[in-house]
Each structure stands twice: as structure tokens, then as C-alpha cells.
Amino acid sequence: MVKAAYVHIPFCEHICHYCDFNKVFLKNQPVDKYISSLLVEMERTMKKHPTTALKTVYIGGGTPTALTSDQLNTLLRGMKEVLPLNDLEEYTIEVNPDSIEEDKLSVLKNNGINRLSMGVQTFKETLLKEIGRTHSKASVVDAIKRSREAGFQNISLDLMFGLPSQKPADFQETIHEAMALGVEHLSAYSLKVEEKTVFYIRQRQGKLTLPPEEDEIKMYEQLLVETQKEGYQQYEISNFAKAGYESKHNLVYWNNEEYYGFGAGAHGYVNQVRYQNHGPLPKYLKAIEAGLPPVLAEHQVSPVERIEEAMFMGLRKRRGVNKEEFKHLYGRSLDECFSKQIELLKKRGLLTSNEQSIKLTEEGLLLSNEVFEQFIAVLDH
Numbered sequence: 001m002v003k004a005a006y007v008h009i010p011f012c013e014h015i016c017h018y019c020d021f022n023k024v025f026l027k028n029q030p031v032d033k034y035i036s037s038l039l040v041e042m043e044r045t046m047k048k049h050p051t052t053a054l055k056t057v058y059i060g061g062g063t064p065t066a067l068t069s070d071q072l073n074t075l076l077r078g079m080k081e082v083l084p085l086n087d088l089e090e091y092t093i094e095v096n097p098d099s100i101e102e103d104k105l106s107v108l109k110n111n112g113i114n115r116l117s118m119g120v121q122t123f124k125e126t127l128l129k130e131i132g133r134t135h136s137k138a139s140v141v142d143a144i145k146r147s148r149e150a151g152f153q154n155i156s157l158d159l160m161f162g163l164p165s166q167k168p169a170d171f172q173e174t175i176h177e178a179m180a181l182g183v184e185h186l187s188a189y190s191l192k193v194e195e196k197t198v199f200y201i202r203q204r205q206g207k208l209t210l211p212p213e214e215d216e217i218k219m220y221e222q223l224l225v226e227t228q229k230e231g232y233q234q235y236e237i238s239n240f241a242k243a244g245y246e247s248k249h250n251l252v253y254w255n256n257e258e259y260y261g262f263g264a265g266a267h268g269y270v271n272q273v274r275y276q277n278h279g280p281l282p283k284y285l286k287a288i289e290a291g292l293p294p295v296l297a298e299h300q301v302s303p304v305e306r307i308e309e310a311m312f313m314g315l316r317k318r319r320g321v322n323k324e325e326f327k328h329l330y331g332r333s334l335d336e337c338f339s340k341q342i343e344l345l346k347k348r349g350l351l352t353s354n355e356q357s358i359k360l361t362e363e364g365l366l367l368s369n370e371v372f373e374q375f376i377a378v379l380d381h
Contacts, residue, residue, distance in 0.1 A: 002270055003055040004252040005083065007038070008263030009064040010281065013099065016132040024281060026066050034281065035071060037288040038263055039078040044293075045260060046082060049270050053087040056249035060117075065095045069103040076111035085112065090248040092117055092156075097135040097143040105150040115154040115247075116147055117187075123177040124170050127163055132198065137177070144181050154245060156185035161219040163191055164199075165209050171219040175226045184245035188223050189238050190216055217366060224365075237316050237360075237368055254317050256310040264294070272306070274299045304379045306330065307337055312372035315351075320359025334358060341374040 011026040011034075057079075067075070079085065092115040093108060100118075108116075122128060123137045140157075147155060157178050161171045178186055193199045193208070202208040211219075224234065232240040236254060239247065252259050261268025265279035275298035278284045287294040301309070307330050314321035327333050334342065342358060345351040350364035350371050364371050 002049065002051045002258045002260055003053070004249055004257065004259035005054055005057045006249075006259060006261050006266055006268070007057065007059045007079075008061065008261070008266040008277075009059060009067065010034075010062040010264050010279075011066045012061065012063045013066050013134075024062075026063075029281065030285065031067065031071055032074075033285060034264070035067075035075050035078070037285050038075070039082055040288050041262055041294060042079065042260075043082040045262070046084075049260075051084060053084045055088065056090045056252060057083070057085065057088060057092070058117075058249045059093040061094055063096050063099060064093050065099040065104055069101075069107045072104060073107045073111065076107065076113070080111070088112065088114075090115055092247070092249055094119065095143070095147075097139040100143050100147070102146060102150070105147060105152070109150050109152070114152070115156065116152050117156045117158065118143065120157045120178065121160045122163060122166070122170070123174045124166075127166060127170065130164050131160075141181065144183065154185070155183045156187060156247070157181070157183050159186060159188040161188060161190055161223070162211055162216040166211055166215075166219075168215055168218045168222060172222050172226065175223060179227070179230045179232070184242050185247065186227065186232060186240045187238055188220075188240070190220070220366065234318050236318065237365060251317075254313050256306065256313050269301075272301045274301055303330070307332065308375050308377070308379060311338065311375040315358075315360055315371060315375075316368070318359065320357040322357045324356070337379060338375060341378065345371055345374060 010024055011029055011031060012024070013026050064072070085091075091113050093113050094117045096119060100116075118140070119133075120135075120140050121131060121133060123140070125136060128135065128137075144155060159171075159174060159178060175186075175188075191199075191210070193203050193210075199208055223240075227234065227240045232242060233246075234240050235246045236250070239250065241247070258269045258271070260270060261275065261277065264277060264281055264284040266277045268275050268277075275295050277294045278287060278296045283296075284294045310326065310330065311321060311334075314326075321334065323334050330337075342351060342353065345364070346353065349361055350367055351358060352361050352364075353359070360368060360371060
């Protein structure tokens with residue numbers, strides 16, 4: 001039974017230089033039509049793949065708070081009517097520091113949102129401009145203050161490291177400033193230069209100066225040390241939480257569980273089928289209007305693929321992969337599936353194991369992609 005849903009809002013008031021997510025400029029877009037189409041997709045999906053109760057919902061983008069308060073209210077009220085939300089444990093929406101006014105906070109609170117994920121990336125003003133962000137350090141502080149006053153007690157900040165010309169000292173200062181705000185959760189990701197982004201174009205033109213790899217490693221090591229000092233538990237490679245505030249929705253992904261994906265460009269995983277919706281807005285809207293599923297592509301996940309995914313997704317968690325749970329879910333033991341790979345990685349000092357689980361070592365954290373590659377396309381179909 002599917003217990004999680006992701007909802008995509010593709011509209012942005014500006015485009016960040018690193019972003020390759022499915023998004024469009026907000027101006028002159030058919031926002032109201034998109035919201036109604038989104039609700040139609042949800043209603044049709046519930047008829048085709050019903051569930052009794054969702055436990056987590058995550059509304060991302062794009063910039064969900066680029067919508068007006070009335071549009072947000074229409075979306076959230078409509079979702080209550082078509083999705084089983086009465087037993088929700090975690091209801092997250094992404095917010096931008098400079099587009100989260102009091103009226104929008106009130107709408108979010110009144111409609112049951114209980115977790116805010118705020119895109120901050122850095123507190124250094126020059127870096128904010130370099131990556132194409134429009135907010136300031138002061139607007140972040142103000143947004144968190146207003147969110148607290150509105151009653152939100154679960155706030156997450158997204159940070160980035162390895163940004164152009166960023167120094168380890170810059171990132172350490174950002175970590176300190178983020179934790180000083182008393183938020184419950186931090187996510188921190190290294191910059192990846194993706195195609196179709198401003199940074200990609202600049203890189204090809206030789207106009208993008210990125211930190212050396214040793215500086216990027218140092219930034220990640222700083223992250224591990226500083227968060228631990230302040231009582232944040234690292235529960236996943238890039239995620240840190242105060243006790244009890246781990247992201248339940250993201251754990252759905254890392255536990256290799258199924259979830260609905262609603263909206264243009266959204267990905268979902270239902271009945272062992274992974275699917276991706278049309279990204280371009282006209283194609284998504286046209287499919288909904290024609291009474292068709294807005295699906296661009298889908299892939300039936302084989303039993304072998306499920307096992308491999310469970311391994312490299314599960315190893316992202318600091319608790320690792322539980323041996324008993326793995327055998328219960330997939331009918332085969334870890335050693336039966338991956339003994340050769342596990343022994344090789346243990347000899348390299350990248351994995352450690354005991355009777356209960358297998359997980360990354362501290363060195364394995366730094367070379368996690370090398371570890372994950374060992375579990376892809378290695379089992380016989």
C-alpha cells in the first residue's frame with residue numbers, strides 16, 4: 001500500500017544558476033489551470049491505484065510559494081478532498097525565504113502543513129548572487145522568525161557546498177549560522193554541474209571556477225564535525241536532524257518504498273513500476289485534458305533491480321541495511337546476493353558489518369558513489 005506522495009509545482013519567479021529541476025518562469029503561466037489539472041491527476045490516480053491513508057506528502061518545485069495565497073489554498077483544500085490525508089504524519093512544503101509572507105504561512109498552517117523546507121544554500125551574500133539566488137541572509141532570518149510565529153515547529157534548511165570560489169571557511173560559517181537559527185533539520189549537498197543550467201554553459205566557456213576536490217572534501221568533513229557538536233544526528237549521507245526530526249518522506253525513498261508522483265515532470269513508483277510524467281507544461285496539461293495519464297515513460301522494476309536498489313539506496317542511511325529486514329523483504333540474504341562486493345569493500349575500509357547490519361564507514365561516506373557502483377547490474381536476472 002502506497003503511503004507517500006510527491007507533488008511538483010514547476011513555477012519559479014527566477015531560475016537559479018545550478019538548477020536542473022523541471023521549472024518554468026511564473027509570469028504568464030496558466031497556474032490556475034495547472035492546479036486544477038494536478039487535482040484531476042490525483043483523483044484519477046486514487047481511482048486506479050487507491051490507498052487507505054497517506055503518511056507523508058512533500059510539495060516541491062520549482063517554488064511552491066511562488067503561488068499566491070489563494071492559489072495555495074485552492075491546491076491544499078483540493079488535495080484534502082481527493083487524497084486520504086487524515087492520518088498524515090509529515091506534510092512538507094518547500095518555501096523560498098523571499099516568497100513566504102504571513103498570508104501564505106497562515107494558509108499553509110490552516111491546511112495542515114507541519115514541516116517547512118527552506119532553500120538557503122549559503123549565508124554569504126556574494127555567493128548568493130553568484131549562484132543566482134535573490135534572497136539575503138536577513139530574509140532567511142526573518143522568514144524563520146515569521147514561520148515560528150505562525151506556529152511551525154519543524155523547519156529544515158537546504159545548504160550547498162562546493163560552490164564557485166567557495167572556501168572551507170565560507171561553508172563553515174554557513175553551517176554555524178544555520179545551526180544558530182535553531183532549525184530542526186539540515187540538508188547539505190555538493191554542487192553538481194548539470195546540463196541545461198547556467199553553470200553548465202559557464203563551465204563549457206571556461207568561466208566557472210569551482211573549489212578543488214580537497215576543499216570540497218574538507219567542507220563535507222566540517223559538516224560532519226560541526227553538526228555533531230550541536231546535537232544533529234547524521235541519519236543519511238546528506239541529512240542531519242535533531243532527535244525525532246528525521247525526514248519521514250525522504251526515508252521512503254531511501255527505504256526503497258513506493259510513492260505517488262503528481263505534476264509535470266514528477267517521478268513516482270507504484271506497483272513496482274517507476275514512472276515519469278511529461279515535463280513540459282503544455283504536454284502535461286494536454287494529457288490531463290484528453291483524459292490520459294500524463295506519463296512520459298515507465299519502467300517495470302524487476303525483482304533483481306529491486307534488490308540492487310535496496311542496497312545502494314539503503315547504504316545512504318547511516319544505520320545502513322538491516323540484514324533481517326532485507327531477507328524478509330526480498331527472500332534472499334545479503335551475503336547470498338552480494339558477498340563478493342561486500343568483502344571487497346570491507347577490505348578497502350569502505351564498509352563495515354555486524355550481525356544486524358552493513359553500513360558505510362567514515363571513509364565510505366567520502367567515497368559513497370564508488371561503493372554504490374559495486375551493487376549496480378551485478379546480479380543475474
